[in-house]
Amino acid sequence: MNPIVELQDVHKRFGSNAVLQGVSFAIPKGQVVAIIGQSGSGKSTALRCIDRLETIDSGRITVCGHAVHDPALDIRALRKDVGIVFQSYNLFPHLTVEQNITLAPKAVKGLGAAAARAIAERTLRQVGLLEKAQAYPEQLSGGQQQRVAIARSLAMEPQVMLFDEVTSALDPQLTGEVLRVIEQLAEGGMTMVLVTHEMEFAARVADTVIYMHAGRVWETGSGAMLKDPQTPELRAFLSHGL
Numbered sequence: 402m403n404p405i406v407e408l409q410d411v412h413k414r415f416g417s418n419a420v421l422q423g424v425s426f427a428i429p430k431g432q433v434v435a436i437i438g439q440s441g442s443g444k445s446t447a448l449r450c451i452d453r454l455e456t457i458d459s460g461r462i463t464v465c466g467h468a469v470h471d472p473a474l475d476i477r478a479l480r481k482d483v484g485i486v487f488q489s490y491n492l493f494p495h496l497t498v499e500q501n502i503t504l505a506p507k508a509v510k511g512l513g514a515a516a517a518r519a520i521a522e523r524t525l526r527q528v529g530l531l532e533k534a535q536a537y538p539e540q541l542s543g544g545q546q547q548r549v550a551i552a553r554s555l556a557m558e559p560q561v562m563l564f565d566e567v568t569s570a571l572d573p574q575l576t577g578e579v580l581r582v583i584e585q586l587a588e589g590g591m592t593m594v595l596v597t598h599e600m601e602f603a604a605r606v607a608d609t610v611i612y613m614h615a616g617r618v619w620e621t622g623s624g625a626m627l628k629d630p631q632t633p634e635l636r637a638f639l640s641h642g643l
């Protein structure tokens with residue numbers, strides 16, 4: 402089966418800092434990949450390259466048929482197929498939850514008010530927050546705001562979802578509710594890439610776990626890899642944490 406996301410020998414540097422040094426991996430449709438690794442190992446940069454938030458120096462990235470490495474890429478078309486959720490939720494504070502969600506479907510996809518509202522209703526139900534449609538972000542907990550951010554992304558009906566440490570800013574009791582939403586998306590067959598520090602979650606939900614170290618993919622395997630690491634680097638990472 403053709404992968405829906407593929408990175409081939411991707412290199413990226415910021416000045417003298419070679420952040421990605423030949424990263425390759427491929428994700429079949431419907432699979433979940435978790436990228437783990439020490440702070441600064443290049444996880445977020447790899448994720449951002451997939452959505453062309455960073456341009457790469459060399460290598461190839463193909464996402465949903467888009468040649469992301471190509472300078473002539475249609476970025477708008479790529480972003481319709483790829484949703485990304487960050488650690489910070491970036492909701493508009495002066496708009497209701499529903500207005501936050503319907504904004505892009507109206508502006509980018511040209512949907513009318515009723516169709517956009519129907520999508521907001523569906524995605525809010527998906528994240529368990531239908532009753533908050535008319536609330537403002539400040540009236541919600543951090544976990545609820547993050548779930549709205551996920552609903553907002555889903556409202557564009559992406560084929561691939563990228564999650565960049567989406568629970569890092571949350572208290573432990575709010576982390577669970579966000580992870581449950583991601584797990585339900587996985588069960589629903591969404592193709593996803595998760596950059597995460599939640600090891601137990603990565604081991605349970607991801608089809609493939611990728612351990613990055615110093616800008617390279619060091620080990621790749623199923624969740625079981627985290628119980629039986631092969632390299633001293635992954636062993637050290639798992640025992641010492643971040």
Ligand SMILES: Nc1ncnc2c1ncn2[C@@H]1O[C@H](COP(=O)(O)OP(=O)(O)OP(=O)(O)O)[C@@H](O)[C@H]1O
Nearest residue numbers: 415418420438439440441442443444445446447596
């Ligand atoms: N826009 C940028 N300009 C310059 N350097 C950057 C930029 N973005 C990232 N870096 C550097 O690239 C390296 C990798 O950063 P990246 O955020 O990809 O790591 P990470 O593995 O996701 O770390 P963390 O778990 O702390 O988020 C770091 O040294 C970081 O300082």
